[in-house]
Amino acid sequence: DQQVKQNSPSLSVQEGRISILNCDYTNSMFDYFLWYKKYPAEGPTFLISISSIKDKNEDGRFTVFLNKSAKHLSLHIVPSQPGDSAVYFCAASTRLANTGNQFYFGTGTSLTVIP
Amino acid sequence: EPEVTQTPSHQVTQMGQEVILRCVPISNHLYFYWYRQILGQKVEFLVSFYNNEISEKSEIFDDQFSVERPDGSNFTLKIRSTKLEDSAMYFCASSPLQRTNTGELFFGEGSRLTVL
Numbered sequence: 001d002q003q004v005k006q007n008s009p010s011l012s013v014q015e016g017r018i019s020i021l022n023c024d025y026t027n028s029m030f031d032y033f034l035w036y037k038k039y040p041a042e043g044p045t046f047l048i049s050i051s052s053i054k055d056k057n058e059d060g061r062f063t064v065f066l067n068k069s070a071k072h073l074s075l076h077i078v079p080s081q082p083g084d085s086a087v088y089f090c091a092a093s094t095r096l097a098n099t100g101n102q103f104y105f106g107t108g109t110s111l112t113v114i115p
Numbered sequence: 116e117p118e119v120t121q122t123p124s125h126q127v128t129q130m131g132q133e134v135i136l137r138c139v140p141i142s143n144h145l146y147f148y149w150y151r152q153i154l155g156q157k158v159e160f161l162v163s164f165y166n167n168e169i170s171e172k173s174e175i176f177d178d179q180f181s182v183e184r185p186d187g188s189n190f191t192l193k194i195r196s197t198k199l200e201d202s203a204m205y206f207c208a209s210s211p212l213q214r215t216n217t218g219e220l221f222f223g224e225g226s227r228l229t230v231l
């Protein structure tokens with residue numbers, strides 16, 4: 001049962017343009033959403049997150065939007081740079097008391113920013 | 116900057132053999148996790164560990180898997196009798212006790228396991 005879905009396996013964008021990566025989820029109990037970035041031969045690294053009480057969080061060139069009614073979130077990168085080329089994973093969590101986090105990841109979207 | 120380290124980076128083993136993957140989490144973190152990613156598929160949760168015991172595990176984490184924190188620094192994942200389908204990248208992760216403002220996990224670079 002895939003609770004977090006990234007339906008676009010890949011995306012190509014010209015340098016300087018906006019990259020929009022999408023993610024859908026099914027579990028209404030998720031209360032935290034994150035985006036991770038992964039380069040080849042490296043572990044995922046945290047990029048940006050958003051709590052379910054917000055609908056937008058911005059950090060420099062990266063903005064995450066959350067639409068709870070649609071169970072949809074997106075990551076906007078503007079302007080896109082060649083160094084942004086990586087696999088981006090969407091993740092969601094339900095915080096259970098005293099048990100730590102359990103993150104559910106999507107399958108990832110491979111972003112290529114063309115110089 | 117503190118980081119999660121994993122060894123080995125790549126291990127090749129024969130089906131049926133035991134494998135131990137090692138992780139050194141960030142020193143002041145208290146929650147530890149193992150995830151895996153089969154080539155071309157999503158990153159999957161295996162197990163979380165807190166206060167010297169498993170706090171949650173997924174269906175993947177069957178009796179062939181075990182985790183241990185044998186000393187104050189290492190966190191290990193043991194696969195007792197490997198199967199071909201255990202071939203994957205295994206990621207260790209850790210997080211602090213307190214909920215951080217961002218809630219992120221800190222991942223190691225992964226250990227690639229190839230079962231022949």
